[in-house]
Amino acid sequence: MSGVRTERYVEEARRGIADPVLRRALSGLQERFGRGTAEAYRRLPEGPGLRQTAHAIREKAIANLDLLLERLAARIRGNGGEVFFAATAAEAVSYGAEVARRRGVKLAVKGKSMVTEEIGLNPVLAAQGVEVVETDLGEYIIQLAGETPSHIIAPAIHKTRNEVAELFVQKLGIPHTTDPPRLTHAARRALREKFLAADLGISGVNLACAETGHISTVSNEGNIRMATTLPRVHIAFMGMERVVARLDEYEILLRLLCRGASVQDIGTYVSFIGGPRRPEETDGPEEFHLVVVDNGRSRMLADPRFREMLSCIRCAACLNVCPVYGRIGGHAYGFAYSGPVGAVVTPLLTGVRRGRDLCLGETLCGACKDACSMDIDLPRMLLELRALLAAGDASWGVEPTGGLEGRAWKLWAGLVSHPGLYEGLLRAAALLQRLLPHGGAGWIRRLPPPFSGWTQSRDFPPVARETFRARWAKRRQEAGRG
Amino acid sequence: MTGKKAVTLFVPCLVDAFRPEAAEAVVAVFERLGVAVGYPEGQTCCGQPAFNAGYRDEARRAARRFLRLFAAAEAVVCPSGSCVAMVRHHYPALFEEEPDWRELARRTAARTFEFTEYLVDVLGAEDLGASFAGRVTYHDSCHLLRGLGVRLQPRRLLRRVKGLEFVEMKNADCCCGFGGAFSVKYPDISTALVADKIAWIQESGAEAVVGGDLGCLLNIEGALRRRGLPIRALHIAQVLAGERFSREGARP
Numbered sequence: 201m202s203g204v205r206t207e208r209y210v211e212e213a214r215r216g217i218a219d220p221v222l223r224r225a226l227s228g229l230q231e232r233f234g235r236g237t238a239e240a241y242r243r244l245p246e247g248p249g250l251r252q253t254a255h256a257i258r259e260k261a262i263a264n265l266d267l268l269l270e271r272l273a274a275r276i277r278g279n280g281g282e283v284f285f286a287a288t289a290a291e292a293v294s295y296g297a298e299v300a301r302r303r304g305v306k307l308a309v310k311g312k313s314m315v316t317e318e319i320g321l322n323p324v325l326a327a328q329g330v331e332v333v334e335t336d337l338g339e340y341i342i343q344l345a346g347e348t349p350s351h352i353i354a355p356a357i358h359k360t361r362n363e364v365a366e367l368f369v370q371k372l373g374i375p376h377t378t379d380p381p382r383l384t385h386a387a388r389r390a391l392r393e394k395f396l397a398a399d400l401g402i403s404g405v406n407l408a409c410a411e412t413g414h415i416s417t418v419s420n421e422g423n424i425r426m427a428t429t430l431p432r433v434h435i436a437f438m439g440m441e442r443v444v445a446r447l448d449e450y451e452i453l454l455r456l457l458c459r460g461a462s463v464q465d466i467g468t469y470v471s472f473i474g475g476p477r478r479p480e481e482t483d484g485p486e487e488f489h490l491v492v493v494d495n496g497r498s499r500m501l502a503d504p505r506f507r508e509m510l511s512c513i514r515c516a517a518c519l520n521v522c523p524v525y526g527r528i529g530g531h532a533y534g535f536a537y538s539g540p541v542g543a544v545v546t547p548l549l550t551g552v553r554r555g556r557d558l559c560l561g562e563t564l565c566g567a568c569k570d571a572c573s574m575d576i577d578l579p580r581m582l583l584e585l586r587a588l589l590a591a592g593d594a595s596w597g598v599e600p601t602g603g604l605e606g607r608a609w610k611l612w613a614g615l616v617s618h619p620g621l622y623e624g625l626l627r628a629a630a631l632l633q634r635l636l637p638h639g640g641a642g643w644i645r646r647l648p649p650p651f652s653g654w655t656q657s658r659d660f661p662p663v664a665r666e667t668f669r670a671r672w673a674k675r676r677q678e679a680g681r682g
Numbered sequence: 683m684t685g686k687k688a689v690t691l692f693v694p695c696l697v698d699a700f701r702p703e704a705a706e707a708v709v710a711v712f713e714r715l716g717v718a719v720g721y722p723e724g725q726t727c728c729g730q731p732a733f734n735a736g737y738r739d740e741a742r743r744a745a746r747r748f749l750r751l752f753a754a755a756e757a758v759v760c761p762s763g764s765c766v767a768m769v770r771h772h773y774p775a776l777f778e779e780e781p782d783w784r785e786l787a788r789r790t791a792a793r794t795f796e797f798t799e800y801l802v803d804v805l806g807a808e809d810l811g812a813s814f815a816g817r818v819t820y821h822d823s824c825h826l827l828r829g830l831g832v833r834l835q836p837r838r839l840l841r842r843v844k845g846l847e848f849v850e851m852k853n854a855d856c857c858c859g860f861g862g863a864f865s866v867k868y869p870d871i872s873t874a875l876v877a878d879k880i881a882w883i884q885e886s887g888a889e890a891v892v893g894g895d896l897g898c899l900l901n902i903e904g905a906l907r908r909r910g911l912p913i914r915a916l917h918i919a920q921v922l923a924g925e926r927f928s929r930e931g932a933r934p
Contacts, residue, residue, distance in 0.1 A: 527874040563861030566828035586736030613740035616726040653869030658904030668702035
């Protein structure tokens with residue numbers, strides 16, 4: 201996979217934090233959606249416990265994934281569609297590229313799809329001369345700007361209205377305006393021409409249902425419906441986990457998806473697609489392809505520690521509550537998926553050692569778990585990833601961290617097992633700390649590395665002259681004498 | 683009140699080293715309620731720092747020590763949400779593959795309580811007869827709130843303190859950016875989080891911020907002191923035990 205920049209987490213985070221425009225945008229987003237989603241779960245007729253029901257539905261689907269995918273594929277093929285199982289990103293991309301070549305595609309319109317970001321589809325199509333146009337307004341904006349999405353649902357959240365205005369003046373040649381309806385209108389006019397001229401429509405898949413043999417897409421702009429019905433060919437890319445067994449289960453997930461993603465009871469456009477246009481139908485593509493993407497998901501499926509990640513339906517509710525995401529923004533995560541979901545799934549997809557800062561650079565505050573529409577325990581998996589890094593894991597190709605860090609923790613374990621030694625060290629620290637620069641009440645102004653990060657912006661508390669352990673012992677002796 | 687109760691105190695390593703008066707305050711509160719307090723000597727740390735860093739063998743070593751020390755306790759009470767979450771949620775998982783230890787971990791988990799949770803839910807005590815002059819706001823530490831579901835208990839206790847004016851800050855439930863080793867390894871992100879927390883505390887007009895986890899409080903106080911702000915950061919036990927426990931550098 202190209203475009204993985206997870207090793208730059210710390211510096212990209214710093215850049216995000218330093219951007220006051222980003223902070224304002226994310227703060228607004230989190231206040232609207234973060235609190236709103238919690239409220240929307242509470243208002244569910246079944247109550248917020250529906251998330252646990254959904255979790256069980258997802259677990260069952262993941263446990264039966266092979267059967268469900270087979271059934272889904274059989275139905276779609278029965279309807280005259282093609283289904284391709286891609287083991288890797290490269291296989292998925294070349295399949296799409298080959299279809300485009302065979303059909304002589306010059307122009308492709310795309311509905312918003314994170315899995316095509318993951319597999320890096322656009323650059324490959326562009327390299328073979330296909331113009332690929334993103335048609336989700338947010339995706340269109342960042343495509344014009346040559347950027348990548350910084351939020352799974354609100355990809356252009358990092359752009360201001362003024363930046364969009366400038367961009368549209370340059371790229372669409374419209375007169376300068378910062379009026380959102382006018383800007384939207386300009387984008388719509390430009391996109392309508394692309395919809396009408398395109399020979400290929402590309403979409404992702406929000407959810408698929410094995411029982412009915414449909415994939416479904418959800419949007420609020422209607423762009424995905426146009427992208428998947430107007431061109432002659434439609435290719436849908438789907439992460440292999442996005443299937444459920446039955447329509448009644450699908451319905452529960454759809455309702456939670458819309459609440460988690462955008463605090464809606466249901467998205468404005470929900471489309472069900474089971475194959476190409478039938479002879480008696482007037483709309484729809486001549487060819488329909490479903491590309492089921494593995495790209496590392498089987499490895500998650502095989503590992504009970506991380507299988508739960510396959511329950512994720514990428515609603516992005518976790519981004520809307522995560523305090524870390526809210527400060528650093530989506531680009532810091534260095535891959536298609538950002539926020540808490542990105543912190544877990546990106547290292548699993550693109551390399552745990554390389555993405556170690558994503559695993560460690562979180563506070564484990566647990567807000568993501570409470571916000572998750574599928575009730576996934578993301579903090580648990582962050583802890584598992586940390587354990588995997590510390591101890592190493594051959595099945596994930598991860599060497600143990602070892603070195604100074606490993607030795608330091610061994611030393612720590614020895615210390616906490618020997619209370620006398622432990623107390624002695626605290627005594628020594630209480631004396632030695634006086635040598636460090638300190639301010640009011642003995643609070644330390646500057647700590648040496650590796651602890652200097654704390655005192656970069658905070659004073660550090662002094663070790664008490666007498667620990668509680670020592671005070672208790674003294675008290676016991678006094679009581680004994682008394 | 684329930685005079686027959688006995689609690690066994692687990693003092694978190696941070697409280698032991700940096701704020702022993704908070705643990706003394708816990709003892710004072712229980713003594714006032716007629717609850718016997720035990721303290722197994724030789725206790726150090728629950729293992730959470732190693733566990734959160736991914737060092738599970740090292741965490742297990744600390745956990746085994748904890749479980750042995752507290753095996754006989756009727757109720758283990760600890761003035762920290764995150765240490766209790768460690769014992770309650772992570773100990774049983776740490777010993778998944780060792781049936782004897784797992785059993786002991788489960789039994790201990792069921793008998794381990796956070797301080798305010800024990801006061802309100804087990805003892806049914808809310809008015810502890812404490813007084814505190816000033817306006818106070820409460821910071822929900824992540825593991826106490828989301829890990830243990832403790833939100834109302836500390837607020838109910840604070841509202842019964844004489845002379846204390848309770849105010850909610852904005853986003854009281856938002857992480858302060860402590861996160862253990864996170865605060866040292868990712869200082870830029872941690873700083874951004876605590877800066878917002880400080881701003882919300884200031885906006886509330888509180889003279890003191892109170893919480894149930896010392897890690898958060900040291901993070902917040904460190905940032906308050908660096909800014910030269912006169913707002914204090916106190917463990918809730920210090921407020922509930924009476925004013926001599928909340929004085930600067932208190933040695934009651």
